[in-house]
Amino acid sequence: MSWSTDDLGTRRFTAEEVLGASLMFAMVLILFAQVVSRFVFANSLSWSEELARYLFIWLIFLCIGTVTLRGEHVAIDIVTDRMPPRARRVTEQVCLAVAFVINAVILIAGFQIAFVLLDLGQTSAALTLPMWVVYAALPIGMTLALVRGVQSSVALWRRPLTPGSGSSANGQVA
Secondary structure: OOOOEOOOOOEOOOHHHHHHHHHHHHHHHHHHHHHHHHHOOOOOOOOHHHHHHHHHHHHHHHHHHHHHHHOOOOOOOOOHHHOOHHHHHHHHHHHHHHHHHHHHHHHHHHHHHHHHHHHHOOEOOOOOOEHHHHHOHHHHHHHHHHHHHHHHHHHHHHOOOOOOOOOHHHHOOO
C-alpha cells in the first residue's frame, strides 16, 4: 500500500476517502446495532442489513476513483517491473487507456440502468428507498474513476523516468 503525502509529509486524503470512511463507519454502527438488537433485545431491525448493503455498494463505487488515482488496483506486475522505464511508462498508459474505455462503457450503462429504475419507480423492500438512488452509485463512481484515471495519466507523464520504479506511479500523484 502506498501513501501520498504533501511537501510537509502529512497524509492527504481525497474527498472520496473521507466519504468512504464515513460510510464504512456508518455500516459498522448499523450492523453493530443489528447484532445488539437481535441478541440482547431479541428483536431484529428489519432495515439494517438492507441499508448496510446499499452503503457498501456506494462505498465500493465511490472509492474506485481513489484506487485508480493511487495506482492500487490489483495487478500482476512481474513483467512491467522488469521493463525499461520508457516501455513501462507506455505499458502503464495503455492500461490506463483501456481502463478509461471500460469505465466509460460502464458509465453509460449505469446511467441507462439508473434512468430505467427512475422511470419504473421501483423501491427497496425494507427501506422503501428508490432503487435508482442505489444504482446511481454506478455512474457516479465511474465518473470519479474516469476523472482520476486522467489525473493518473497526467501524473504518469510528469514523473521522471527512473529504473525499477515499479508500477502505476507507485501510488504517488504529482
